[in-house]
Amino acid sequence: MALAAQNAVVAAEALGLGSCYVGAIRNRPEEVAAELGLPPHAIAAFGLAVGRPDPTEDAGVKPRLPQQAVLHHEQYDAGLADAHLATYDERLATYNARHGLAGAWTDRVLTRLAGPESMAGRHRLREALERLGLPVR
Ligand SMILES: Cc1cc2nc3c(=O)[nH]c(=O)nc-3n(C[C@H](O)[C@H](O)[C@H](O)COP(=O)(O)O)c2cc1C
Known part of the structure; x- marks a missing residue:
């Protein structure tokens, strides 16, 4: 499913289109079915909104977790992954603030996974x- 989704996104990009995955399509699976x-x-495993990007929209490039946090050799190293979170949170909080969003990465992830009511x-x-x-x- 992820491979199909990624290929669709790459194909859309190649055609000059923008896209946004819609994982929310799994929020109410029976109704969607x-x-x-x-x-x-x-x-429905995923949705994909496809359209023409608005050239006046300045979304910028969203900062990513550094490669050292996500690329592991032979074994996953949780310490290495965690070691980059504070710096990444700072960078993402700045990016979010610029785009009218509150909070950093860990705040948002923890809020999202706080419990059934937030899912x-x-x-x-x-x-x-x-x-x-x-x-x-
Ligand atoms: C698996 C997946 C599911 C997503 N589902 C939604 C969604 O339901 N609604 C939405 O507005 N954006 C959705 N997005 C887009 C993200 O909110 C975000 O805008 C996009 O992934 C870029 O941010 P990122 O760099 O953190 O991935 C989804 C992204 C991914 C990768």
């Missing part, structure tokens, strides 16, 4: 998959 008329045992329905994804006839182990 009904809306799309999906057969049993099928679910926009995603906490019942397993139940939804079972209802749509997808075996869940």
Whole structure:
């Protein structure tokens, strides 16, 4: 699924189009399946909004976690990953502030994963998959 999504994004970019993944399509899977008329045992795994980028929109380039935090050799090194978070948070907070968003990266991730109430329905994804006839182990 991720490979298909990424290829679609790359193809759109090659055509001069912009795109935005819509993971929120999994927030209410049964309703989306009904809306799309999906057969049993099928679910919309991701959405992709495709359009022409607004040339007046200055989104900039969003800072990324440094490569040392995400590229690991042979074994995952949690300490190395964590070591870069404070610096990245500072950089992202600056970027966010410039674009009218509050908070840094860890704040936003922790808020998003605080509990069922902050997961926009995603906490019942397993139940939804079972209802749509997808075996869940
Ligand atoms: C797997 C995935 C799902 C996403 N789902 C949504 C979404 O449901 N709604 C939305 O507005 N943006 C969505 N996005 C876009 C992100 O909010 C963000 O704008 C984009 O990924 C660029 O930020 P990043 O550099 O942190 O990935 C999604 C991005 C990814 C990678």
